[in-house]
Every structure is written in C-alpha cells, then in structure tokens.
Amino acid sequence: MGEVIKQSVTVSDDQAGRRFDQIAAACFPDFSRARLQDWIREGFLLVDGAPRKPKEKLYGGELLSLSVEVQSEARWEAENIPLDIVYEDDDIIVINKPAGLVVHPAVGNYTGTLLNALLYHYPDNAALPRAGIVHRLDKDTTGLMVVARSLAAQTDLVAQLQDRTVHREYEAVVRGVMTGGGLVDAPIGRHPQNRLKMAVVRGGKPSITHYRVLKRFAAHTHIRLQLETGRTHQIRVHMSHQRFPLVGDDLYGGGLKLPKSCPAELEKVLRAFRRQALHARQLGLIHPITGEYMEWEVPLVEDFQMLLDSLADNEPVEKKSTGDQQ
Structure with a gap:
C-alpha cells in the first residue's frame, strides 16, 4: 500500500x-x-x-x-547499506555517494542500490516516487546528491533542477592537455548504434557544460566543471565529444590508453583506476521548504587524490594554469 x-x-x-x-x-x-x-x-x-x-x-x-x-516503493527490498550523510532534516537528505553504488534499481541491479539503502534508513520514503530520488550520479561517479523526504520537497527540487537553479560542480581528470576552459553547448540523445551509450546528436536534449582548467600535466588535465543541465552521462559525453575523455572511462574513452614514455609508477596507477575520474564536489540549492540557499562541498575520494598525486609526481606540468577561467 x-x-x-x-x-x-x-x-x-x-x-x-x-x-x-x-x-x-x-x-x-x-x-x-x-x-x-x-x-x-x-x-x-x-x-x-x-x-x-x-x-x-x-x-x-x-x-x-x-x-x-x-505508488509505494516498498516493492523494492530495504537493505542495510551504509550511507555517508552530509546533511539531513525533515525535508531533504544530502548524501556523499561512493563509487560502485548504483542509484536506482534497474535490469541487472535490483538490489544493493541507493534506493534500497534509503528504504532501510528512511522507511517513510517508501511513500515517495523513486523513494525521494530527484537526480542521479553514475554508478562509478562519487560525490554529492540530494534526496527528498517529502512530496512537497520532491516536487520543488525537481522544479529547481528543471529551472537550472541547482548549482553542481564536479572535478575530473581527462586525457590530453587542454589549452584553457570553455563551454560545451551540444544536444545529447541516445547513441544511434550503441543503445548503452549517449551521444551528441541532432535533435537531442539541450545540454550545457562549463569547464575550466585547474592544473595541466604532460598528458592529462585536472578540470572543474559546472552543469547547467543534467543529462545522462552529460560530462562524460561532452568531454569525449571535445576529444578529452575522462581517465578510466571505458565506455566513452575507448579503453585504457597510456601516454608515451609513461613512468612505471604512473602506469600502475592508471591501470588500477578502473572507473571514470569524476567527482561531484559541490552542491547548492534553495531549501524547498525554508527558501534558504544552502551549499555543501566534499573533498576528493582517496583513489582520485592518489591519481592526482601520481600525475604530479610523474608528469611534469607543461604550463601554469593561473588565470584559466570558463
């Protein structure tokens, strides 16, 4: 019921x-x-x-x-999966999602998801569509997500996402050396040949990503990104479209590609990094009930920081990135 x-x-x-x-x-x-x-x-x-x-x-x-x-989400099983709660009140929950956690049950992933965890830790969320989930992160993307705890909050958060007023910043490491930041305004839809992928396609949904350089390495770039829209795989698709695929992104990066004369230590780290190097670092929104603007930030996870440390130790920086802006 x-x-x-x-x-x-x-x-x-x-x-x-x-x-x-x-x-x-x-x-x-x-x-x-x-x-x-x-x-x-x-x-x-x-x-x-x-x-x-x-x-x-x-x-x-x-x-x-x-x-x-x-309709209740109780048809899904409640599971005692640990959650890293950054903030919670009677209306919203802000979660720091780990790598490997699928957000919503689907074919091949009916258990072990964030939704299953929410039903265990917040049983009342079973009365909400998708247990209060209003947006998603890919399975292997880490970082901040907001979940509603009431129908009013869920409706408001969905409207904020549609109105593009939710502030979302990500960090990523891409293959290749960027000359500077920029804007990608390219529509995204289902890939015409591979139904598992999204792609920049004519007639796709409007999709806008801002990015700027944080640090350049010899064959990689550490960047910060801001989303205006929230399409499936948006950052991964847009960066691949720019010919700067994310490190570890087999789906959009064509598998592991090592730079020329790659030091053994860096090669070891790159081979071990088997997920897209993408982290949702900052989230800002208007509280759906109080109207107060709220913002949260979480640091990079350990494997991401290890990747950056290895790049700093093994790839000399080509140019200083001081002053790079979107």
Whole structure:
C-alpha cells in the first residue's frame, strides 16, 4: 500500500477562465503539473465530483477533489547499506555517494542500490516516487546528491533542477592537455548504434557544460566543471565529444590508453583506476521548504587524490594554469 492523498479546494473567482490543469497546479502546489495532468486523465482529480479534460476551462466556484494512492516503493527490498550523510532534516537528505553504488534499481541491479539503502534508513520514503530520488550520479561517479523526504520537497527540487537553479560542480581528470576552459553547448540523445551509450546528436536534449582548467600535466588535465543541465552521462559525453575523455572511462574513452614514455609508477596507477575520474564536489540549492540557499562541498575520494598525486609526481606540468577561467 502507498500513501493515500485526499485533498479538496474551491476554485476562486480570480482563476475564472483558466484551464483545469493550470488551476490545479495553482491549487495543489505540492505536486508537479505533469503529475496532476496524469491524475486528471486517470480520474483521480475531479471537478464537482465529475471527470473533466485538462484543457477545459473553469469559471470559479467549482470544487476540485483529489483522491489518489501514490505508488509505494516498498516493492523494492530495504537493505542495510551504509550511507555517508552530509546533511539531513525533515525535508531533504544530502548524501556523499561512493563509487560502485548504483542509484536506482534497474535490469541487472535490483538490489544493493541507493534506493534500497534509503528504504532501510528512511522507511517513510517508501511513500515517495523513486523513494525521494530527484537526480542521479553514475554508478562509478562519487560525490554529492540530494534526496527528498517529502512530496512537497520532491516536487520543488525537481522544479529547481528543471529551472537550472541547482548549482553542481564536479572535478575530473581527462586525457590530453587542454589549452584553457570553455563551454560545451551540444544536444545529447541516445547513441544511434550503441543503445548503452549517449551521444551528441541532432535533435537531442539541450545540454550545457562549463569547464575550466585547474592544473595541466604532460598528458592529462585536472578540470572543474559546472552543469547547467543534467543529462545522462552529460560530462562524460561532452568531454569525449571535445576529444578529452575522462581517465578510466571505458565506455566513452575507448579503453585504457597510456601516454608515451609513461613512468612505471604512473602506469600502475592508471591501470588500477578502473572507473571514470569524476567527482561531484559541490552542491547548492534553495531549501524547498525554508527558501534558504544552502551549499555543501566534499573533498576528493582517496583513489582520485592518489591519481592526482601520481600525475604530479610523474608528469611534469607543461604550463601554469593561473588565470584559466570558463
């Protein structure tokens, strides 16, 4: 059983002449317009006890009644998987995700995911779609994620992500030496041949990534990135598209490629680094209930820092990166 939601509200006169779905969005702000439109079509949201079409106009005084059971995520098993909680209150949880943790169950990964862990540590999240998850990090990407603890918070966070007001900064190590920072504005969609991959494609979803150089090495570059959009594999796709694939990214980097005359110590570290060198270092957002801007930052994880240390010890820096900006 999921959470049963029952609410009613009378349409005010100043909303007269507007569409049913527009009025519903104003009257039930805890829910997204897309969700309300689905409930209207499915007959869970009625006008004076009768179903109406989303585009029909209302004229004030009607009674809108909502009665719906939100599907529970309890069909997934709750598992006692440790979580690194950076911040939590009654409405949100900020998590520092480790490498190797899948965010949501899917084919081949029905257990051992962040969602399974959330159901164990926060049982009430079973009443929320996707157990409160509003965005994802790839399995082997580390760093900060926010999870909602209430339907109102989830709706607001999703809207912030869609409005591009959530601040997300990443660090990465790429193959090749960048001359400076830049902007990638290239649409992303499913790869036309390989359905496991995304790609820059005509007709894809708008995707924007900013990046700047933190430090150059002889054959690699340490960069910081900021996302405007949040497409699947966005940083990995955009950097590969720029011909600077992430270290350790077999899917978009074509497997291990060692630089010429690679020192033995660095070769050992590169061969051992079998995930994309990508870390979600900083997350900033407007608290969905209090309206306060909040920001968190977590340091690089051990294997990422070891990679940087090995590059510093074994690849002479070609040029100073002082003053490089996006």
